[in-house]
Amino acid sequence: MEFSIKNVFSAELPADPNRNNTRRQVMESCFSYVSPRIPGQPSLVHASDEMAKALGLSEQDIASPEFLKVFSGASLLDGSDPYAMCYGGHQFGQWAGQLGDGRAINLGEVEHDGKRWTLQLKGSGETPYSRSADGLAVLRSSVREHLCSEAMYHLGVPTTRSLSLCLSGDEVLRDMLYNGNAAYEKGAIVCRVAPGFIRFGSFQIFASRGDKERLKQLSDFTIKHYFPEVKSTGTQSYLDFFNEVLNRTLNMVIEWERVGFVHGVMNTDNMSILGLTIDYGPYGWLEGFDPGWTPNTTDAQAKRYRFGNQAPVALWNLYQLANTLFILVEDAKPFEEALERFKKDYAEQKFAMMRSKLGLALEFEDDPVLIDRLEQVLQLTETDMTIFYRALAGVEKERDAGAALTVIKQAFYIPEELDGEIHEQWTEWLEQYITRLGREDLSDQERASEMNLVNPKYVLRNYMAQLAIDAADSGDYGLIDDLYQLLKQPYAEQIEKEKWFAKRPDWARHRVGCSMLSCSS
Ligand code: AMP
Numbered sequence: 001m002e003f004s005i006k007n008v009f010s011a012e013l014p015a016d017p018n019r020n021n022t023r024r025q026v027m028e029s030c031f032s033y034v035s036p037r038i039p040g041q042p043s044l045v046h047a048s049d050e051m052a053k054a055l056g057l058s059e060q061d062i063a064s065p066e067f068l069k070v071f072s073g074a075s076l077l078d079g080s081d082p083y084a085m086c087y088g089g090h091q092f093g094q095w096a097g098q099l100g101d102g103r104a105i106n107l108g109e110v111e112h113d114g115k116r117w118t119l120q121l122k123g124s125g126e127t128p129y130s131r132s133a134d135g136l137a138v139l140r141s142s143v144r145e146h147l148c149s150e151a152m153y154h155l156g157v158p159t160t161r162s163l164s165l166c167l168s169g170d171e172v173l174r175d176m177l178y179n180g181n182a183a184y185e186k187g188a189i190v191c192r193v194a195p196g197f198i199r200f201g202s203f204q205i206f207a208s209r210g211d212k213e214r215l216k217q218l219s220d221f222t223i224k225h226y227f228p229e230v231k232s233t234g235t236q237s238y239l240d241f242f243n244e245v246l247n248r249t250l251n252m253v254i255e256w257e258r259v260g261f262v263h264g265v266m267n268t269d270n271m272s273i274l275g276l277t278i279d280y281g282p283y284g285w286l287e288g289f290d291p292g293w294t295p296n297t298t299d300a301q302a303k304r305y306r307f308g309n310q311a312p313v314a315l316w317n318l319y320q321l322a323n324t325l326f327i328l329v330e331d332a333k334p335f336e337e338a339l340e341r342f343k344k345d346y347a348e349q350k351f352a353m354m355r356s357k358l359g360l361a362l363e364f365e366d367d368p369v370l371i372d373r374l375e376q377v378l379q380l381t382e383t384d385m386t387i388f389y390r391a392l393a394g395v396e397k398e399r400d401a402g403a404a405l406t407v408i409k410q411a412f413y414i415p416e417e418l419d420g421e422i423h424e425q426w427t428e429w430l431e432q433y434i435t436r437l438g439r440e441d442l443s444d445q446e447r448a449s450e451m452n453l454v455n456p457k458y459v460l461r462n463y464m465a466q467l468a469i470d471a472a473d474s475g476d477y478g479l480i481d482d483l484y485q486l487l488k489q490p491y492a493e494q495i496e497k498e499k500w501f502a503k504r505p506d507w508a509r510h511r512v513g514c515s516m517l518s519c520s521s
């Protein structure tokens with residue numbers, strides 16, 4: 001394995017001088033040096049060949065003993081001086097103080113094809129930021145992170161990636177439902193990959209401590225390495241930086257809405273400054289379209305992180321970042337203007353995104369009404385979001401609403417409910433949609449091809465990940481690779497894999513891991 005490790009982050013930013021791995025408040029530092037824990041009996045469960053290729057690694061590299069050693073934390077690459085990052089965050093709206101990488105350890109950066117990537121092991125033991133937890137991760141949550149990161153990438157959603165999934169060979173004690181039933185589970189380690197892992201909370205921690213010098217250092221570093229579009233200097237550069245973070249964050253949320261993804265824990269420590277989806281925990285995919293749905297059991301009451309609240313929460317998080325960067329700018333007005341812009345930009349971008357999902361290339365005045373109305377009819381009876389939009393591409397503009405209803409019928413969970421008033425409302429919407437299609441220049445076929453590029457056929461449905469976990473738990477990794485391969489081409493027809501283009505099976509409706517997920521991981 002030919003890999004040359006660079007240490008850009010750790011060379012340019014202030015390090016914690018204490019190299020002891022003791023839990024503590026770490027002041028005036030962006031990170032602490034710490035070594036990954038040696039796994040008891042590591043084994044490779046799965047690797048992403050696409051991610052490997054992007055790093056310049058071959059199939060032979062993946063199969064080599066060295067790959068397993070390095071990405072399970074058993075041995076270090078030459079030049080690697082691993083470290084855990086310091087950050088804070090607002091959790092569920094409350095300032096939580098120092099959090100940091102409690103179980104993530106950066107190995108360093110590598111460059112390939114003109115791109116620089118940071119490699120990070122998740123689940124490889126305690127760090128100074130572990131607080132009262134063990135620094136480990138279990139197989140179930142690691143399968144979910146590995147598969148979903150790669151699936152999101154292939155969907156075209158900004159995301160951190162995953163190179164590999166290893167078993168540590170050690171057991172990890174977890175109380176999965178936080179109900180006093182702790183049990184041993186298999187320990188696992190994912191190697192996450194991203195240009196960088198800096199979070200909103202990485203800046204917040206310094207602001208909370210009044211450490212302006214470190215805040216400036218980290219901001220300058222982030223702009224220099226990750227925001228080439230920021231051309232200004234001095235105070236203006238922090239404002240341009242903030243505006244760009246806002247743009248990227250907004251784009252990420254719009255993309256989540258497009259594919260039906262619910263992050264589940266949008267705390268400010270889980271917000272990448274690069275606008276990447278990060279920290280795959282109790283996330284979920286919409287099955288029945290429901291803006292009020294959250295997969296996270298910890299959030300079942302307040303539903304702060306429900307599907308339909310992701311844009312407002314992103315904005316709330318951006319307010320917290322603005323409060324932080326204000327220290328460098330000392331003028332609130334330009335931040336207020338930027339934050340004010342968010343709502344307007346969101347509305348515009350959501351409108352464009354929804355038109356693309358509906359196959360509307362042209363723009364007409366009453367389109368917003370058609371779109372709003374659709375979000376209502378989709379909730380009249382449980383309607384599978386993915387199947388609905390995919391089937392909608394089959395509606396023909398020369399035929400009537402009855403024919404269209406037959407085309408989309410497969411998306412309804414209880415087709416019998418499509419009666420009376422509900423039937424009427426659907427018919428009415430489809431009539432409006434067909435009339436609207438009549439004003440488009442594209443043929444049905446051309447429109448369908450366009451729609452099928454934005455409406456995925458295959459997503460990582462909650463129950464699919466759970467099936468892969470169940471199999472993996474008993475030592476069969478075949479389904480992990482099947483799903484990984486399927487989700488490499490989420491927009492393509494894959495006739496032999498059609499069984500995954502189906503509504504959630506009944507057994508999965510209330511099963512833990514399929515419809516309910518805790519933060520335990
Ligand atoms: P999360 O909810 O996964 O975003 O984690 C919130 C904070 O808790 C972060 O600082 C994590 O690094 C830390 N954390 C989560 N799980 C563990 C664990 N098993 N051991 C140590 N720290 C953890």
Ligand code: MG
Nearest residue numbers: 269270278279
């Ligand atoms: Mg986190």
